[in-house]
Amino acid sequence: MLGKFGPVLPNLGNMRSACGLAGVPPRGTVARMLAFSEYQQRAFGTAVYPGRGEGNFTYPALGLAGETGEVCEKLKKAVRDDGGIVTPDRKALLAKELGDVLWYVAALSTELGLSMEEVAAGNLAKLASRKERGVIHGNGDER
Ligand SMILES: [Mg+2]
Numbered sequence: 001m002l003g004k005f006g007p008v009l010p011n012l013g014n015m016r017s018a019c020g021l022a023g024v025p026p027r028g029t030v031a032r033m034l035a036f037s038e039y040q041q042r043a044f045g046t047a048v049y050p051g052r053g054e055g056n057f058t059y060p061a062l063g064l065a066g067e068t069g070e071v072c073e074k075l076k077k078a079v080r081d082d083g084g085i086v087t088p089d090r091k092a093l094l095a096k097e098l099g100d101v102l103w104y105v106a107a108l109s110t111e112l113g114l115s116m117e118e119v120a121a122g123n124l125a126k127l128a129s130r131k132e133r134g135v136i137h138g139n140g141d142e143r
Pocket of ligand 1: 067070096097100
C-alpha cells in the first residue's frame, strides 16, 4: 500500500489469509519457489494467443508492458484523485492488475524457456549479493 509519504508494508497475515493460507505456517524459500512453479504451469494452461508455446515472446512481452501501464495508471489516479492515498477500492483494482502482470511474467518466462522459480531465485540472489557488497544503490545491471 502506498501512504502519502511512501510505501506502507502490507500486513502479511492478511495476505496469507486472503490466499487461503491462514493457519498454515510460513514456509521456507524453497517451498515458496515450488509455488512459483505451480503458478507458472497453471497460468500457462489459461494462455490463448497466436504462437503459444512456440517461443512467441512478443505477445507476452507486449502484454506485460500493457499491464504494467495499467498498474501505473491506477496509481496515477490515486495521486490525481485521492491525494496519493491508495483507497481500499483502488487497492483491490491494483491487486487484480498486479495479478495480470504476474500472469504475463509467467507466460514470458515460459516462452523463453525459463522457470519462474529460477527467475525469482536468481533475482533474490542478485539483490542479496548487492546488499552484502553495499551496491544496492547505483547503476549497472552487472553490479
Ligand atoms: Mg489488466
